[in-house]
Amino acid sequence: MITLLGPTASGKTALAVRLAHRLGSEILSADSRQVYRGMDVGTGKDLSEYTYEGTTIPYHLIDIVPAGTKYNLFAWQHAFHEAYAAIRERGIQHPILCGGTGLYAEAVLRGYHLPDVAPNPALQESLQGLSLASLRERLASYGPLHNDTDLDSPQRAIRAIEIADYIQRERLAGADHTEYEPIESLILCITLPREERRARITARLRQRLDEGDLIGEVQRLIDSGIAPEDLIYYGLEYKFVTQHLLGELTRDELFTALETAIHQFAKRQMTWFRGMERRGFTLHYIDGLLPREEQLSQALEYLEAWEQK
Structure with a gap:
């Protein structure tokens, strides 16, 4: 497999x-929010990009559950392995796992499996009222394999702590949650200078807001019957745009708060990827400032060297 982070x-x-076009491959999404149908603009699905030179590249793990669902790693891993097995059965040598949710990618590469954890009301109650920073600090105390990348709401952080607490108690009791075999993969990671990354994020956000697509999408989700608190749970675009539509943020406040949150989110993503190296993975970096064809050539060179090992 090829993993592109x-x-x-x-x-x-x-x-x-x-890369999929060149290799005759298919893409598996490692994005914790692109699984939701109807959440397109805010999650950056850009489905039109999957057609290249007249060929539409098959993709998986996108639009697989309705918006409003509380999807998790437990369900995603099962869906991943079903899709991955089907791709390999079609004779495809190098399925491509692509996304920015480091926990999802790492869990697949390690063969790690999180259980389907029931809510813990007592723990939830003990965590109520804590700041998001305090919740992230609490989550970090459980060890490295607990994602805080896209936790920008207390509800999501509390849920992550519930899972981490359950796993810790199960480990102390001698339980083993490894269900899947690790997957051998070439790991590629696109990097950008900090200022370039920030400029791209700001420009993309401004475009989505100026064109009305992002606010319109969130309004349609609310009109379809999804509760505002459920959209706030998803964080980032859905959190802040919902607060704007509820009258809690002005348009200028929406832009400023969301821009800051996405910058922080991207920084946490890179922190996670660098952490993967400390945890034993080898990442091969590709300069995001290079033209696309040069990025592709570099990726293919990495693949050739990896296959020769």
């Missing part, structure tokens, strides 16, 4: 599509 707005999808 990178922060938001780094051009992961465009490179993955070109």
Whole structure:
């Protein structure tokens, strides 16, 4: 397998599509929010990018559950392995896992499996009222394999702590949650200078807001019957745009708060990817400032060297 990582707005999808086109491959999404139908603009699906030189590249793990669902790693891993097995059965040598949710990618590469954890009301109650920073600090105390990348709401952080607490108690009791075999993979990671990354994020956000697509999407989701608190749970675009539509943020406040949150999110993504190296993975970096064809050539060179090992 080939795993292609990178922060938001780094051009992961465009490179993955070109690589899949060259190799006759298919793409599996490692994005915790692109699984939701109807959440397109805010999650940056850019489905039009999956067509390249007249060929539409098959993709998986996108639009697989309705918006409003509380999807999790437990369900995603099962869906991943079903899709991955089907791709391999079609004779495809190098499926491409592409996304920015580091926990999802790492869990697949390690063969790690999180259980389907029931809510813990007592723990939830004990965590109520804590700041998001305090919740992230609490989550970090459980060890490295607990994602805080896209936790920008207390509800999501509390849920992550519930899972981490359950796993810790199960480990102390001698339980083993490894269900899947690790997957051998070439790991590529697109990098951008900090200022370039920030400029791309700001420009993309401004475009989505100025064109009305992002606010319109969130309004349609609310009109379809999805509760505002459920959209706030998803964080980032859905959190802040919902607060704007509820009258809690002005348009200028929406832009400023969301821009800051996405910059912080991208920084946490890169922190996670660098952490993967400390945890024993080898990442091969691709300069996101290079033209797409040069990025593709570099990826193919990495693949050739990897296959020769």
